[in-house]
Amino acid sequence: MKRKDILGIAGLSPVEISVILDLAESTKGINERTVKKVPTLRGRTVINLFFETSTRTRLSFEIAQKRLSADTVNFSVSTSSISKGETLVDTAKNLAAMGPSVVVIRHGVAGFPHQLAQLMQASVINAGDGFHEHPTQALLDLMTMREKKKEIEGLKVAILGDIARSRVARSNILCLKKMGAFVKVMGPRSMLPFDIQKMGVDVTSSVQEAIEGADVVMALRIQAERDMAPRFPSLREYNRYFGLKTKHLKYLKPDCIIMHPGPINRGVEIDPEVADGPLSVILEQVKNGVAIRMAVLLLLLGGRSIYEIGD
Amino acid sequence: MKLVIKGGRIISPGDGIDLVGDIQIENGVIKRLSDSQTDTEGADVLKLGESIDESTLNKEFIVIDATGLIVAPGFVDIHVHFREPGYEDAETIETGMMAAAAGGFTSVVTMPNTNPAIDNQSQALFVLSEAKKHGYVHVFPAGAITLGRKGKALASIGEMAEAGIVAITDDGDCVMDGMVMRRALEYSSSFGVKVISHSEDKTLAAGGAMNEGIVSTTLGLPPIPPQAETIMVFRDIALCELTGVPVHIAHVSTAKSLDLVRQAKAAGLNVTAEVAPHHLTLTDEAVAEYDTNTKVNPPLRTQADIDALIEGLIDGTLDAIATDHAPHTSTDKSRDYISAPFGIVGLESAVPVCLDRLHHKKGLPIEILIEKLTVGPARAIGMQKGTLREGEIADITILDLQKEVTIDPSNFHSKGKNCPFAGWSLTGAPVVTITAGKIKMMDGKLVC
Numbered sequence: 116m117k118r119k120d121i122l123g124i125a126g127l128s129p130v131e132i133s134v135i136l137d138l139a140e141s142t143k144g145i146n147e148r149t150v151k152k153v154p155t156l157r158g159r160t161v162i163n164l165f166f167e168t169s170t171r172t173r174l175s176f177e178i179a180q181k182r183l184s185a186d187t188v189n190f191s192v193s194t195s196s197i198s199k200g201e202t203l204v205d206t207a208k209n210l211a212a213m214g215p216s217v218v219v220i221r222h223g224v225a226g227f228p229h230q231l232a233q234l235m236q237a238s239v240i241n242a243g244d245g246f247h248e249h250p251t252q253a254l255l256d257l258m259t260m261r262e263k264k265k266e267i268e269g270l271k272v273a274i275l276g277d278i279a280r281s282r283v284a285r286s287n288i289l290c291l292k293k294m295g296a297f298v299k300v301m302g303p304r305s306m307l308p309f310d311i312q313k314m315g316v317d318v319t320s321s322v323q324e325a326i327e328g329a330d331v332v333m334a335l336r337i338q339a340e341r342d343m344a345p346r347f348p349s350l351r352e353y354n355r356y357f358g359l360k361t362k363h364l365k366y367l368k369p370d371c372i373i374m375h376p377g378p379i380n381r382g383v384e385i386d387p388e389v390a391d392g393p394l395s396v397i398l399e400q401v402k403n404g405v406a407i408r409m410a411v412l413l414l415l416l417g418g419r420s421i422y423e424i425g426d
Numbered sequence: 427m428k429l430v431i432k433g434g435r436i437i438s439p440g441d442g443i444d445l446v447g448d449i450q451i452e453n454g455v456i457k458r459l460s461d462s463q464t465d466t467e468g469a470d471v472l473k474l475g476e477s478i479d480e481s482t483l484n485k486e487f488i489v490i491d492a493t494g495l496i497v498a499p500g501f502v503d504i505h506v507h508f509r510e511p512g513y514e515d516a517e518t519i520e521t522g523m524m525a526a527a528a529g530g531f532t533s534v535v536t537m538p539n540t541n542p543a544i545d546n547q548s549q550a551l552f553v554l555s556e557a558k559k560h561g562y563v564h565v566f567p568a569g570a571i572t573l574g575r576k577g578k579a580l581a582s583i584g585e586m587a588e589a590g591i592v593a594i595t596d597d598g599d600c601v602m603d604g605m606v607m608r609r610a611l612e613y614s615s616s617f618g619v620k621v622i623s624h625s626e627d628k629t630l631a632a633g634g635a636m637n638e639g640i641v642s643t644t645l646g647l648p649p650i651p652p653q654a655e656t657i658m659v660f661r662d663i664a665l666c667e668l669t670g671v672p673v674h675i676a677h678v679s680t681a682k683s684l685d686l687v688r689q690a691k692a693a694g695l696n697v698t699a700e701v702a703p704h705h706l707t708l709t710d711e712a713v714a715e716y717d718t719n720t721k722v723n724p725p726l727r728t729q730a731d732i733d734a735l736i737e738g739l740i741d742g743t744l745d746a747i748a749t750d751h752a753p754h755t756s757t758d759k760s761r762d763y764i765s766a767p768f769g770i771v772g773l774e775s776a777v778p779v780c781l782d783r784l785h786h787k788k789g790l791p792i793e794i795l796i797e798k799l800t801v802g803p804a805r806a807i808g809m810q811k812g813t814l815r816e817g818e819i820a821d822i823t824i825l826d827l828q829k830e831v832t833i834d835p836s837n838f839h840s841k842g843k844n845c846p847f848a849g850w851s852l853t854g855a856p857v858v859t860i861t862a863g864k865i866k867m868m869d870g871k872l873v874c
Contacts, residue, residue, distance in 0.1 A: 125644075202760040224762035225646040226716030245764075247646030285646055308643040309651075344632075 120232045120239040121411055123248035124289040132293060135410050136258050142413070143406035145182060156185035156416060159216040163189045165242070166222040171377050171401065172242050172252070176219050179408035185216075203227070207234035216416055220244070238415040246280045252376055253286035255407040257294065259400050260331055263372050268295035273325040275301045275359060276335030276384050277346070279308040283335060283376045288314050301325035303357055305346040322357060327366050333374040334359045334385045350383045361388045372396045427486055428452050429863060430464050434492030434824065438499050438814040439793055440801030449497060451820040454863030459814055474826070474857050478868055490858060490865075492824055496792065499800040500532025500821025500861065502812045505597075505676060505700060505748035506773065508534075508565075511552065512541025517753040517841050519556040519565065522773070525751070525840035527562035527866040529773040530856025532821035533804070533811045534563055538570040539598040545570040545581035550589040562866050563859075564821070566809060568593040568622065571610045577601050580610060587617035593807055595622035597676060600658055602628055607662065611671040620807045622674045625658035625683070626724065635764050637710040637725040645713060647763060650725050652680040659683040663690045663697055672696035674806050677750050679705045679724035681734035688743040698806035700746040701735050703776045707783045708846060718759045718766035719846045722752070736788055739798055746803035747795075749776045753842020771842040775833050779847055781825065781854025792827070799823075824858035831855045831870075839872065 121127070127135075145151055161180045165173055173189070180187045210218055210231075217238045220228040225245035232239035243249040257267055264270055272291055278284045278300045291298050292315045299317040300307065301324070312318050319325050326332050337353055347353050354360070359373070373385075373395045381387045390397060429451040436459065437444050447461035458464065469489040470482050482488065508522035517525075519536075526534050536553060538544035544553060550567050557565035569586035573579045575596045583594055594614055600623075601607045611621050631654040636642050638649030659675055663686055666673040678684055678699045690697040709728050712720045720726060738744040749772025758767050780799070784790040804812030811821065833850045835843035859867035866872060 202757055203762060204760040222762065224764045227762045229716050230762065245646050246648075282646060285644070309638050309649060310640040310643055313640045314644065344629075 118415070121250055121415065122229050122232060122239065122241045124250045124253050124286045124293070125248065127250070127293070129293045132254070132257070132290060135254055135407065135414060136261060138414060139254070139258050139403065139406040139410040142409040143403065145409070146402070146405055151182050152184060153182065154184045155413060156180070156183040159185045159416060160214065161185045161187050161217045161219065161412070162210060162213070162215045163187065163219045164210070164221070165189070165191050167243070169221055169242070171404070172221065175401070175404040176242060176408050179405050179412060182405070183409055183412055185412070203230055204234060207231050211235040211237060217412060240411060240415070243282050245282065246285070247282050248286045249282040250286050251404070251407055251411060252283050253290040254411070255400055255404040256287055256333070256374060256376070257290055258403045258407055259374065259396055260372070262399070263396060264330055267291065270296040270330045271299070271328055272296050272331040272333065273299045273301060273329040274333045274335065275322065275325060275357070276337055277306040278302050278311060279306050281335050287333065288316055299325050299329070301357070303347055322359060322363055323366050326359070326363060328368065329371055330368065331372050331374060332359065332367065335376065336378060336380055337384045350380070354383050358383060359385045359389050361386050364389065364392070367394065374400055377401065427863070428469070428488070429860070429865070430466050430469065430489045431492050431497055431822065431824065432464065432466060432489050434495045434497035436497045436814065437793055437796050438800070439797035440499065440813040441815060443814060444793065449814065449822065451863045454820055456814060456816050456818050456820045459816060472868070474869055478873065480873065483865055483873055490824070495857065496825040496827060498796045498823050498825065499812050499814050500859065501530050501777065501799040501823045502533045502803045502809065503531045503749050503751070503773065503776070504535040504746055504803040504807050505702070506534045506536055506751040507539065507753065507769070508536045509540060509753060510556065515841070516755050516758070519553065520560045521839060521841050522751070523557065523560050523562040523565065524872055525773040525838060527859045527861065528839045528870065528872055529775070530777045530823045530825070530859055530867070531773060532563050532823065532859060532861045533566065533809065535566045535568050535592060535807060537595065537597045538568050539575060543570045543575045544568070544586070545573050545575065547582055547585035547589045550586045550591050554590055561861065561864065562872070563861050564811070566592040568595050568597070569619070570594065571596045571601055571621070572606060575599055577603055577606060580606070580613060583610070583614050583619065584617050587619050591619055592809055593620040593622050593674070595624060595676065597622060597624045600624050600626040600628055604661060604665070608665050608669060611665055611669045611673070615671045618808065620672060620674050622676050623658065623662040624676050625655050625662060627654045627657045630654035630657065635721060636713050637727050639710055639728060641710040641713060647713070652682060652727065655680055655724055656682045656686060659686050663687070663695065666690070666695050666697055672698070675699040677702050677705065677724055677748070678735070678744065679727050679731065681731045684734050684738045684743055688738070688741070691743060698745045699743065700748040700803065700806065701739070701744050702748060702750045703772055703779045704770050704846065706732060706735055706747070707779055712846060716763050717846065718761065718763055719770065719844045719848070721763060721766050721768055722770045723768035736784065736790065739790065740794060744798065745806040747776070747780060747798045748803060749773055751840070753840050754844050756843060759844050769844060771835070771838065771840050771845050774838045774840060775845055775847045777825070778831050778833065778852040778855045779850070781827060782852035785827070786853055820860060820863040822858070822860040823856055825854065826857045827854045829853070829855040829857060
C-alpha cells in the first residue's frame with residue numbers, strides 16, 4: 116500500500132480497505148498466541164499523541180505497536196505545550212525533529228491530523244479528529260461485521276445516536292457505503308447533521324424503524340450535555356425515546372449483531388440486557404481493534420506482505 | 427505639477443462617462459476630462475511595463491500613456507481592518523494603506539474593532555492622524571456603535587462624527603440587542619453617519635467554523651447556518667423600516683439575505699449592501715483541506731449563493747464590492763481550524779480576482795464592476811468619492827484587463843498573508859493608483 120498517512124476513510128479506496136481487513140485477519144493470529152510479539156517494527160518509533168482522553172483507542176494502538184516491537188511513546192494533552200499556546204506548525208516541527216516513523220493523533224478539532232500530516236514526513240494515523248473521522252474504528256467495525264456476516268456488500272446497518280457529533284458514525288458511513296452496504300441512521304432530529312442523507316444514508320428518528328430488518332445495529336455513546344443549547348433534555352428521556360432497549364429485541368432479526376464503539380453508557384443509549392446479550396459483539400470489536408491497528412501500522416511502514424510478519 | 431493620463435478608455439459610472447480620451451490633473455485636482463487630445467509637448471512620458479526612473483515622477487509635467495487601458499475613478503473599499511491600535515503585528519494603518527494603494531484602491535473605510543475599539547473621539551482622531559502621516563490613500567474611519575463594541579451602551583457617536591468618522595458599526599460582532607440597534611439608528615441620524623450592520627445572530631452561529639451544509643457535515647466541523655445571517659439582515663431591514671434611518675448591510679453572503687435586500691429596496695427602503703470578493707468566488711468546498719485561510723465570517727457558502735450574488739451585482743441589489751480585508755498573523759492562522767481566527771486579506775487580490783473571475787469568466791460588464799468598486803460603495807456610505815469630475819481631487823485607478831498576474835501573498839504589502847487565492851493565475855490587474863493627483867502605485871510597485 117503506497118500511502119503516507121491514514122487520515123480518514125474518505126481517502127481510502129475499496130481495494131485498500133479490503134487489503135487492510137485481509138491483513139488484520141492474519142495479524143489477529145498473533146494475538147492468539149502465547150508469545151504475542153513479532154519483530155517486524157523493531158527500531159521504529161511511534162508517538163501516540165492524544166489531545167483528548169482515551170482509554171480504549173490509546174491502549175489498543177499501544178498494544179498493537181508493542182506486539183510489532185515498535186518503540187512506543189505516549190504524549191498526552193494536559194502536559195503538552197499545545198495547551199500552552201504552541202502553534203500547530205511548531206508542534207509538527209518538534210515532533211518531526213524527534214524522528215518518529217509514525218505519529219498517531221487524536222484531537223478534538225476536525226482536520227488537525229490532516230494539517231499536521233502536511234507538515235511532517237512521518238506517517239500520521241488519525242485516531243479520531245473532532246466530529247470528523249475515526250478510520251481505524253470503522254475498519255475494526257467492518258472487520259467484525261465481515262467475520263460475523265462474511266460479506267459487507269448488501270448488509271443492512273443501523274447506526275443509532277448522536278450522529279451530528281460522531282466521528283465513528285461518519286467513518287462507518289463512508290466505509291460501509293464504499294463496501295456496498297446499506298446504512299440507516301437514527302437519532303432525534305437535533306442530533307442529525309444537516310443534509311446527512313446526502314452521504315447516501317436513510318434517516319429516521321424511530322428506533323424500531325431503524326432496527327427492523329437490520330443485519331447490524333450500532334449504538335453510539337451519548338454524553339450528558341454541558342452546552343448552552345442542549346440537544347436533548349436528559350439522559351433519562353433520551354433512553355426512553357431513543358435508547359436501544361430490551362423491548363426492541365423482538366424487532367431484531369435473530370442473526371442481527373449489536374455493536375458499540377465504547378465506552379458504553381448502560382441504560383442510556385443501550386440497555387444492559389442488550390449490550391450483554393447473545394447478539395452483542397462488543398468485545399469482539401475491541402479484540403479486532405488491536406488487529407486492525409497492527410495491520411495499518413504494517414501497511415504504512417513499507418507495505419509488508421502478510422508473509423513477512425513471521426509465524 | 428501637471429499629470430496627463432492619455433488615450434485610455436475612461437469609465438466613470440457615477441458620471442455617465444465612457445469615452446476614450448485624456449484626463450489632465452494639476453496640483454492634485456482634475457483640471458480637464460475630455461475626449462479631445464491634450465497638448466503634452468515637453469512632458470516626460472511614463473510607459474507602463476517599462477522600468478520607471480523614480481526621478482521622472484518628480485518632474486513638473488508627466489504623461490501616462492494609457493492607450494488600451496481602462497481609466498476609472500480611484501477604487502473605494504468600504505470595509506477594511508487595519509488593526510491599529512492594538513494588533514499592530516497583524517497590520518498597521520501604514521501597511522494597510524500601502525496594501526490598498528498597491529491593490530488599486532484610493533479610499534478605504536477602516537473598521538473600529540481595534541484594541542481599544544474606536545468608540546470615542548480621541549480614538550477616531552488617532553486613526554485620522556496616523557493616516558495623515560502616510561499619503562498612500564484616503565482613510566475614512568468607522569466608529570463603533572457601542573462602547574467597547576459590547577453591544578450595550580452607545581459609543582460617543584456625535585463626537586466621533588465631529589472628528590470625521592463616516593459610519594458606525596460593531597463589525598466583527600452583531601449588536602444583538604434590538605433596542606440598542608434601534609436607538610443607534612435613531613441617534614446617529616442626527617450626525618449623518620451611516621450605520622453598518624454586521625448581520626449575525628451570535629446565538630445561532632455560536633461555536634461554528636464554517637457554512638452549514640453537506641460539506642460541514644462531511645468534514646465534521648461545527649456549522650454556522652446561513653439563517654444566522656438572514657435573521658439579522660431581516661431585523662435590521664425591519665429597523666430601517668421602523669426608524670426611517672438608512673442601513674448598510676456588510677458582507678452579504680447568502681442568496682436569502684440578498685432576496686431580503688432586494689425586497690427592501692423594492693419597497694423603497696433606504697437599504698444598501700456590499701459583498702466580498704471571496705463570497706463571489708469561493709464555496710465551502712474550499713475548506714476541504716482544512717486550510718485556515720478559508721476560515722472567514724460570514725463563512726464561504728455554496729455555488730447557488732455565488733450565482734445569486736453575481737445576479738445581485740447586475741440587478742443593483744448589491745451596491746458595492748468590499749474586501750473585508752482582515753489580516754491575521756501567520757501564528758494565529760497556524761492553528762487548528764476551530765481555534766484559528768476568522769478573516770481573509772483582500773486588498774491586494776480583490777481587483778485581479780474580480781476582473782478575472784467576474785468580468786472575464788462570468789461576463790460581468792466592466793462598467794458594472796467599476797461601479798461596484800467606485801461610486802456604488804461611496805454612495806452607500808455617503809462619501810464624496812468614486813467619481814471623475816473637473817475640480818475634484820484626482821483619485822484614479824488604471825486597469826490593464828489583459829495583464830497576467832499570479833497571487834503571491836509573500837509579495838503583499840499587507841502584513842497579513844492569509845489569502846485563499848494564493849497561487850491563482852489571473853488575467854486583469856490594476857496598473858496605476860493615483861491618490862490626490864500623485865502616483866502611488868505603478869505596475870504593482872509602490873512608488874512614493
